[in-house]
Amino acid sequence: MQTPASPRSISTMQVLVCGALIVGLSLGIRHGFGLWLQPVTQAQGWSRETFAFAAAIQNLAWGFFGIFAGMIADRFGAFAVLIGGAVLYALGLGGMAMSTSPLLFALTAGVLIGAAQAGTTYAIIYGVIGRQLDPSRRAWAMGISAAAGSFGQFLMVPVEGMLISGLGWQQALVVLALMVLLIVPLAFGLREPGFRGGAAPVRDQTILQALGEAFRYPSFQLLMAGYFVCGFQLAFIGIHMPSYIKDKGLSPQVASYALAIIGLANVFGTYFAGVAAQKIAKPKVLAFIYFARAAAIALFIWAPLSPASVYLFSAVMGMLWLSTVPPTNAVIAQIFGVAHLSMLGGFVFMSHQVGSFMGVWLGGLLYDRTGSYDIVWYLAIALGVFAALVNLPVREGAIARRPAVPRAA
Numbered sequence: 001m002q003t004p005a006s007p008r009s010i011s012t013m014q015v016l017v018c019g020a021l022i023v024g025l026s027l028g029i030r031h032g033f034g035l036w037l038q039p040v041t042q043a044q045g046w047s048r049e050t051f052a053f054a055a056a057i058q059n060l061a062w063g064f065f066g067i068f069a070g071m072i073a074d075r076f077g078a079f080a081v082l083i084g085g086a087v088l089y090a091l092g093l094g095g096m097a098m099s100t101s102p103l104l105f106a107l108t109a110g111v112l113i114g115a116a117q118a119g120t121t122y123a124i125i126y127g128v129i130g131r132q133l134d135p136s137r138r139a140w141a142m143g144i145s146a147a148a149g150s151f152g153q154f155l156m157v158p159v160e161g162m163l164i165s166g167l168g169w170q171q172a173l174v175v176l177a178l179m180v181l182l183i184v185p186l187a188f189g190l191r192e193p194g195f196r197g198g199a200a201p202v203r204d205q206t207i208l209q210a211l212g213e214a215f216r217y218p219s220f221q222l223l224m225a226g227y228f229v230c231g232f233q234l235a236f237i238g239i240h241m242p243s244y245i246k247d248k249g250l251s252p253q254v255a256s257y258a259l260a261i262i263g264l265a266n267v268f269g270t271y272f273a274g275v276a277a278q279k280i281a282k283p284k285v286l287a288f289i290y291f292a293r294a295a296a297i298a299l300f301i302w303a304p305l306s307p308a309s310v311y312l313f314s315a316v317m318g319m320l321w322l323s324t325v326p327p328t329n330a331v332i333a334q335i336f337g338v339a340h341l342s343m344l345g346g347f348v349f350m351s352h353q354v355g356s357f358m359g360v361w362l363g364g365l366l367y368d369r370t371g372s373y374d375i376v377w378y379l380a381i382a383l384g385v386f387a388a389l390v391n392l393p394v395r396e397g398a399i400a401r402r403p404a405v406p407r408a409a
Contacts, residue, residue, distance in 0.1 A: 010132050010192060016141060018189030019125040020148030022082065025183060026089070026120040028152025029176050030113075031263060032160035034242045035256065036096075039169040046102060048243065052364025054106040055239050056357040059231065061114025062121075063346075063353025069118040070127065070346030071207060074339070078124045082187035085119025086180060088112055093177035097170040120183055122146070123349055126329045127342030128190050139282070139330035143274015146325045150266030150318070157263060161256040210340040214347070219335060219394045223328060224351035226286060229387035230324045231355030233293060233380045237317065238262075240363040244373050248305050258314040265318025273323035274330075282327040282334075283394035289327075290391065293320050294384030301377045331396050 037051050073081045092115075095108025118124075122145070129141045163172035205213070214220045242255035276285050300313040332344050363376050 010128075010190070012133060012137075012141070014189050015128055015132050016144050018186050019128060019145050022183050022186050022190075023121055023125055023145050024148040024152025024155070025180060026085075026117060026152075027150075028154075028156030028263070029089075029093075029160070029180060030117060031152070031238060031259060032157045033109075034239045034259065035157070035160055035164060036169055036173075037239065037243055038246070039164060040105075043169065044100075044105075046105075047364075047368055049361075049364040049368045050102045050105070052239065052360050054102070054109040055235070056361035056364075057106050057110030058114040058117075059235055059353045059356030059360060061111045061353075062117045063114075063350035063356075064118075065115040066118035066123050066346040066349050066353070067343065068346075070123050070342035070344075073124050073127050073342045077192045078128050078342075079187050079191045081119045081124050082190065083184055085116045085124075086183035086187070087116075089116035089120060089180040089183070090177040092116055093173045093180065097173035097177075116180075118346075122325055122329065123342050123345040125190075126333075126345055127338075128192065130333050130338035130341040131192065135333070136278075138333060139277040139326050140274050142326035142329055143271045143277070146270035146274065146322045147267045150263050150270050150322055152263070154260050154263030154267065157256060157259040204339065207340065207343065210336070210344065211347070213399065214336060214344055217335070217399060219331075219396070220344075220348075222390045222394050223331060224348050226290065226387040226391045227324070227328060227348050227352040228355035229290065229383040231352035231357075232359035232383055233297075233355075234321065234359070235356035236359035236363045236376055236380060239360050240367070240373060240376075245305075245310055250305070250307060250310065254307050254310055258310050261311055261314035262318035262321055265315045266321040266323075269319035269321060269323040270326060272319075274326035277327040277330050282331045282396050283391050285327045286324055286391040286394070287388040289320050289323050290384050290388035293317065294381045294388070296320070297377060297381050297384065301374070331394065334396050335399050337398070 033055060037048065040046070041048055041051050069081050069085070089112075092108050092112030095112060096105065099105035099108055125145055126142055129145065130138060133141050160172065160176070163175055166172075167175065238259070241258065242252075245255045245258065246252060273285060273289070296313060296316045300309065303309050328348065329341075329345050332348060333341050336344055359376070359380070362379070363373060366375050367373055
């Protein structure tokens with residue numbers, strides 16, 4: 001039996017409201033990055049692969065730094081990590097606006113913002129939820145936070161589109177840099193008493209023991225494989241679909257509305273995924289989501305393209321967009337407990353971000369080589385079927401551990 005990581009003295013409402021607003025703002029800003037692809041590349045004279053590479057680096061940095069952000073949050077609490085992440089986010093957005101070379105753009109839009117997202121999104125917030133809420137409400141609460149991130153996407157994409165149109169892409173990034181600093185006051189609402197003053201919670205395992213246990217456990221490996229596919233699909237669609245739609249002759253407004261619809265539908269999809277994960281076996285929920293994504297993508301690329309088909313696809317994909325997040329993290333907590341939840345969630349998310357890197361980068365690379373996104377669309381379909389199959393054998397029961405040997409007096 002694991003010892004609770006900290007006194008449960010933060011109210012459920014406080015955790016949900018502060019966590020939801022932080023995730024909504026952080027992911028909401030990020031979700032609109034695809035709107036910058038054409039303005040930036042046209043103004044700077046860069047290829048789409050250059051922009052896609054920076055976005056791919058961002059995803060990879062998010063996953064890499066997420067591991068260490070999770071370790072710090074598990075050891076010292078989420079507060080310091082959230083503050084650092086907000087500052088890095090502002091610096092990264094400002095740096096994007098001032099970048100004059102592909103290298104500088106990759107460092108700011110890629111490395112800095114990737115590190116910032118590692119400290120301001122799900123792994124950190126879910127660690128607080130895991131420690132502060134009862135297990136019977138954990139998947140539901142994770143669904144609430146994921147839904148808030150989705151609402152942020154719905155809200156921020158039109159805002160970003162208007163900022164670009166009204167101020168230009170550089171000034172729009174500066175405004176976003178100021179907006180993201182709102183995370184700082186919200187972080188005070190997630191200060192956990194058990195971590196104040198550097199007091200570490202009592203743990204049954206060291207970090208190395210927890211990692212060794214997880215990586216030897218087949219279900220953890222299968223969850224990582226499935227999350228790789230999730231990252232590939234979402235990053236490719238989020239960054240490249242606006243340009244795909246414009247290439248097909250539809251207006252830029254269709255692309256903006258499509259991303260906004262994804263964000264709005266995702267509010268409901270992630271919430272219902274969290275609710276379903278409390279009542280249905282979580283691996284079955286995940287398998288359904290991946291199968292449904294593969295089917296939706298296939299129908300989208302085979303049907304005649306029109307604004308109506310784009311909006312319908314966006315609504316369906318929105319319902320499935322971040323709906324993998326609550327069941328996946330709830331499974332990790334259920335198997336391994338919450339003492340190292342942020343760190344283990346960070347490792348699984350690293351796999352997600354490797355997939356994101358491949359989805360974004362291959363989208364730009366293959367477009368520049370072939371003049372089409374067709375190959376990557378078909379890859380996304382095949383990987384969706386693969387992810388559904390590997391999630392079915394996941395075992396969600398708590399892992400069996402030997403009782404700790406009492407220390408001699």
